[in-house]
Amino acid sequence: xxxxxxxxxxxxxxxxxxxxxxxxxxxxxxxxxxxxxxxxxxxxxxxxxxxxxxxxxxxxxxxxxxxxxxxxxxxxxxxxxxxxxxxxxxxxxxxxxxxxxxxxxxxxxxxxxxxxxxxxxxxxxxxxxxxxxxxxxxxxxxxxxxxxxxxxxxxxxxxxxxxxxxxxxxxxxxxxxxxxxxxxxxxxxxxxxxxxxxxxxxxxxxxxxxxxxxxxxxxxxxxxxxxxxxxxxxxxxxxxxxxxxxx
Amino acid sequence: xxxxxxxxxxxxxxxxxxxxxxxxxxxxxxxxxxxxxxxxxxxxxxxxxxxxxxxxxxxxxxxxxxxxxxxxxxxxxxxxxxxxxxxxxxxxxxxxxxxxxxxxxxxxxxxxxxxxxxxxxxxxxxxxxxxxxxxxxxxxxxxxxxxxxxxxxxxxxxxxxxxxxxxxxxxxxxxxxxxxxxxxxxxxxxxxxxxxxxxxxxxxxxxxxxxxxxxxxxxxxxxxxxxxxxxxxxxxxxxxxxxxxxxxxxxxxxxxxxxxxxxxxxxxxxxxxxxxxxxxxxxxxxxxxxxxxxxxxxxxxxxxxxxxxxxxx
Numbered sequence: 001x002x003x004x005x006x007x008x009x010x011x012x013x014x015x016x017x018x019x020x021x022x023x024x025x026x027x028x029x030x031x032x033x034x035x036x037x038x039x040x041x042x043x044x045x046x047x048x049x050x051x052x053x054x055x056x057x058x059x060x061x062x063x064x065x066x067x068x069x070x071x072x073x074x075x076x077x078x079x080x081x082x083x084x085x086x087x088x089x090x091x092x093x094x095x096x097x098x099x100x101x102x103x104x105x106x107x108x109x110x111x112x113x114x115x116x117x118x119x120x121x122x123x124x125x126x127x128x129x130x131x132x133x134x135x136x137x138x139x140x141x142x143x144x145x146x147x148x149x150x151x152x153x154x155x156x157x158x159x160x161x162x163x164x165x166x167x168x169x170x171x172x173x174x175x176x177x178x179x180x181x182x183x184x185x186x187x188x189x190x191x192x193x194x195x196x197x198x199x200x201x202x203x204x205x206x207x208x209x210x211x212x213x214x215x216x217x218x219x220x221x222x223x224x225x226x227x228x229x230x231x232x233x234x235x236x237x238x239x240x241x242x243x244x245x246x247x
Numbered sequence: 248x249x250x251x252x253x254x255x256x257x258x259x260x261x262x263x264x265x266x267x268x269x270x271x272x273x274x275x276x277x278x279x280x281x282x283x284x285x286x287x288x289x290x291x292x293x294x295x296x297x298x299x300x301x302x303x304x305x306x307x308x309x310x311x312x313x314x315x316x317x318x319x320x321x322x323x324x325x326x327x328x329x330x331x332x333x334x335x336x337x338x339x340x341x342x343x344x345x346x347x348x349x350x351x352x353x354x355x356x357x358x359x360x361x362x363x364x365x366x367x368x369x370x371x372x373x374x375x376x377x378x379x380x381x382x383x384x385x386x387x388x389x390x391x392x393x394x395x396x397x398x399x400x401x402x403x404x405x406x407x408x409x410x411x412x413x414x415x416x417x418x419x420x421x422x423x424x425x426x427x428x429x430x431x432x433x434x435x436x437x438x439x440x441x442x443x444x445x446x447x448x449x450x451x452x453x454x455x456x457x458x459x460x461x462x463x464x465x466x467x468x469x470x471x472x473x474x475x476x477x478x479x480x481x482x483x484x485x486x487x488x489x490x491x492x493x494x495x496x497x498x499x500x501x502x503x504x505x506x507x508x509x510x511x512x513x514x515x516x517x518x519x520x521x522x523x524x525x526x527x528x529x530x531x532x533x534x535x536x537x538x539x540x541x542x543x544x545x546x547x548x549x550x551x552x553x554x555x556x557x558x559x560x
Binding site: 050052073074075078079083084086090092093094095099102103104106107108109160164 | 434437438440441443444445447448449450451452453454455555
């Protein structure tokens, strides 16, 4: 059984049909890349998995650890162990760095106090572990998150996701708008997290950078899968890369 | 009365009137900032607070309205002012919870205009219901005898301000401080502040916002209820008081900055003092003064005095 199985889903934003019969699987322990042009449906796929609405998934199923999570409320999906680092990072700009991390603990506290069902088996990192992984964040923990640099905000968004109980980390364009040096930092952070046992589904426009660290890759175009295979196979498949990725 | 006594009297009166605005504006502001819900029925909660306070604290003799016609002219539990001060917020908190689930929740994702229409309609329904039940005339809701007259402490005893007005200022200060601490230093507050900025992201972190939202609305309602019960004995009590106080309360939120507790305190105090100064100098201009201040503030700082410029994405 794969960790995540997206089985021929059709997703809509209101009237617009965005995902058409899209399928993908993510195996436990791997880094899986989801690539494609701007508007191909990558973000919609991640939002469909994480329960963010819109879109609405009208056909097909999303299964996580064998459980059907299609159409589940976003906060319930998070409690199953899926963490999303969304496009544009979306750190809480009005809170401090420390508060941005603290808020990830609230749901776990809620599982104790309100008996919310927390089915994730993933380890959530302690604040200390997170700070050890991202020393810049420790230095800036009392700073308001909105004043961090782009790279620091990306680190914070990833750190926040890791503070949840995470089995599967969904990363949406983590390299977007970052200087090449910072891309390297984020890349090594992603690999380090993966080494610690967290499965990763990585969405990127920067296909070259993503293929670098991915085990397997999917390419989507117009809401449908047009390539699936190992990272090496995608590297070798010049036609797919030229036609759908422009590299 | 010597000049400095007169000045202090005006300032204290202003602080007290401002305190009522602050109580209403803090609730309105956190509801608007967090739930993004425009509550034109906030004055109705004030109205309910006043009448609940009156009926809990005193024995009331109704002379008109349906209740009097039906033979329930002798109303009121006569529990006294102190029990009323504790019970009213509880009553209005519960009213607030019901209102959140029945009115706010279904209209939360609708345009502001829909929210304004439905809540303003609700406010008028509540007002007319109270008019039908209790009559349109003003009911006697006096300050308690133990709180009339100046406090018998040195200096303050020379100032013609009743003890009740000091209590209003004190109660407001304590309640606003409690709300502030709740928002700044608890998990609940953390979720509320984050949700003000980006509610979807909060839910993606595994937190269901409907419960904190319910609580925010309940707290805002309870504060309006307190405003009603402490403000009741200082003003005529009739069914129109809720909608009359709605506009200054909203202006307070707007000049203070939506979502800012400190802004609501600053805005309310500014309004209260301005109004007190105008009432004792050019009383015909007292209401105009509020609008003038609001217009000037909004021209210079459209986001309000302490509001953040940025809005949620």
